Amino acid sequence: MRRLSILVSYDGTAYHGWQVQPGLPTIQSTIEKALSVIEGESVKIEGSGRTDAGVHALGVCAAFNLKNPIPTDNLRKALNRLLPFDIRITRVEERPANFHPRFQATAKTYEYRIWREEVCPPFLRRYVHHHPYPLDETAMIAAAARFAGEHDFSAFCSTDESDILGKSKVRTIFESKAWRDGETLYFRVRGSGFLKHMVRHLTGFLLEVGKGNNTAEDLVEILKGPPAKVAFSAPAQGLHQISVEYPLP
Amino acid sequence: MRRLSILVSYDGTAYHGWQVQPGLPTIQSTIEKALSVIEGESVKIEGSGRTDAGVHALGVCAAFNLKNPIPTDNLRKALNRLLPFDIRITRVEERPANFHPRFQATAKTYEYRIWREEVCPPFLRRYVHHHPYPLDETAMIAAAARFAGEHDFSAFCSTDESDILGKSKVRTIFESKAWRDGETLYFRVRGSGFLKHMVRHLTGFLLEVGKGNNTAEDLVEILKGPPAKVAFSAPAQGLHQISVEYPLP
Numbered sequence: 418m419r420r421l422s423i424l425v426s427y428d429g430t431a432y433h434g435w436q437v438q439p440g441l442p443t444i445q446s447t448i449e450k451a452l453s454v455i456e457g458e459s460v461k462i463e464g465s466g467r468t469d470a471g472v473h474a475l476g477v478c479a480a481f482n483l484k485n486p487i488p489t490d491n492l493r494k495a496l497n498r499l500l501p502f503d504i505r506i507t508r509v510e511e512r513p514a515n516f517h518p519r520f521q522a523t524a525k526t527y528e529y530r531i532w533r534e535e536v537c538p539p540f541l542r543r544y545v546h547h548h549p550y551p552l553d554e555t556a557m558i559a560a561a562a563r564f565a566g567e568h569d570f571s572a573f574c575s576t577d578e579s580d581i582l583g584k585s586k587v588r589t590i591f592e593s594k595a596w597r598d599g600e601t602l603y604f605r606v607r608g609s610g611f612l613k614h615m616v617r618h619l620t621g622f623l624l625e626v627g628k629g630n631n632t633a634e635d636l637v638e639i640l641k642g643p644p645a646k647v648a649f650s651a652p653a654q655g656l657h658q659i660s661v662e663y664p665l666p
Numbered sequence: 667m668r669r670l671s672i673l674v675s676y677d678g679t680a681y682h683g684w685q686v687q688p689g690l691p692t693i694q695s696t697i698e699k700a701l702s703v704i705e706g707e708s709v710k711i712e713g714s715g716r717t718d719a720g721v722h723a724l725g726v727c728a729a730f731n732l733k734n735p736i737p738t739d740n741l742r743k744a745l746n747r748l749l750p751f752d753i754r755i756t757r758v759e760e761r762p763a764n765f766h767p768r769f770q771a772t773a774k775t776y777e778y779r780i781w782r783e784e785v786c787p788p789f790l791r792r793y794v795h796h797h798p799y800p801l802d803e804t805a806m807i808a809a810a811a812r813f814a815g816e817h818d819f820s821a822f823c824s825t826d827e828s829d830i831l832g833k834s835k836v837r838t839i840f841e842s843k844a845w846r847d848g849e850t851l852y853f854r855v856r857g858s859g860f861l862k863h864m865v866r867h868l869t870g871f872l873l874e875v876g877k878g879n880n881t882a883e884d885l886v887e888i889l890k891g892p893p894a895k896v897a898f899s900a901p902a903q904g905l906h907q908i909s910v911e912y913p914l915p
Binding site: 427473507535542544 | 675676677722743746751752753754755756784785786787788789791793
């Protein structure tokens with residue numbers, strides 16, 4: 418039995434997120450179906466992380482076991498022939514038998530894109546959050562840098578995650594940065610791991626800073642104090658999973 | 667009665683081209699419907715040119731008469747609220763009563779995009795022609811420049827247009843250029859006007875040059891000689907209408 422990993426890029430618009438859900442199209446189930454055609458029996462995959470409905474990805478890593486001896490280059494081509502065009506496999510690699518794409522990941526990077534002009538180009542409508550209203554972007558850019566460090570992010574995750582008592586909500590953000598390029602305001606964050614909806618909540622907080630409802634100083638207090646829900650979750654379609662990192666073999 | 671023009675950008679994927687067709691969604695009918703809501707009665711528009719099903723546009727100009735005294739800025743916003751997100755109005759302008767977006771156009775620019783790598787990013791799948799197979803791009807780039815000038819383009823249009831005898835197929839190409847940028851091979855052409863399917867046929871010819879089935883020298887003969895169908899029409903989704911030009915008022 419071989420252990421293989423695939424690097425996956427997808428347009429999440431048509432899917433109910435990564436994770437298998439009975440009766441609904443998901444990224445995971447669509448890939449499992451294609452792999453099962455190649456293997457001739459059911460294949461299950463494990464992903465580096467889950468994305469919500471409508472979230473996009475440039476490089477999610479997924480791993481699975483395969484008996485079929487098909488060379489990795491041919492497997493990549495065969496999968497891309499079987500998969501719909503909104504899911505693409507950019508790489509296939511042999512891995513050690515114990516490789517796990519989630520447990521062994523050392524860092525993950527996400528990017529959120531906000532379109533700032535009145536008219537959103539039709540070609541970008543699925544890939545940005547359109548927010549043409551006034552925002553103090555300088556304050557947002559300053560606040561974005563404050564997420565860096567090891568913090569309890571209980572205030573920045575979905576309720577179904579924050580309600581699980583005893584499960585650590587501490588995560589380490591290695592880099593956090595917002596910047597403006599052309600008509601797009603970008604927010605990019607690289608960290609050890611992320612709670613459910615965390616990047617969308619961080620973005621939601623930044624939007625509140627931009628509107629003057631919160632400040633970077635509030636953030637310092639929120640990260641120190643007892644958990645409290647402080648920010649709405651920014652829409653899924655502006656969020657892009659960028660990459661996942663592993664230790665050198 | 668006012669004469670107004672709108673500049674329109676659209677993702678053509680979901681539409682049966684520009685022109686009204688009974689019972690089918692088209693760009694023209696979708697815009698006419700939105701304008702008619704604002705006017706309270708039927709409004710008909712005239713476009714700077716027609717695009718085929720699946721072709722995209724960055725700046726088609728369309729004109730219409732309106733009684734409603736709504737300011738142009740408000741009309742732009744009202745239209746964008748009424749229209750689906752794959753059609754956007756980027757500009758609204760007052761025009762002289764005799765303005766006609768097709769007859770008065772002095773130049774039109776189109777661009778064709780060919781994705782050259784094995785894997786086409788999911789985000790571009792509707793906006794490029796994916797051709798990952800070998801092509802002599804140097805020969806294509808040299809041939810593309812040869813389209814420039816005044817020629818009879820009978821060999822480069824759809825049969826329903828070339829079959830109309832006595833209608834001139836002579837057009838002037840002001841600029842014609844192909845180039846590679848990253849994974850995309852671009853072909854951009856600016857001319858006095860274009861026959862039906864002409865840019866797609868020019869691109870089809872370039873692809874045959876790339877495959878070694880035609881040469882730039884063949885082109886010289888084809889443009890001199892009696893009309894003959896020489897090239898297939900490249901797929902619609904790689905084609906983007908870029909701009910239309912008018913004389914200074």
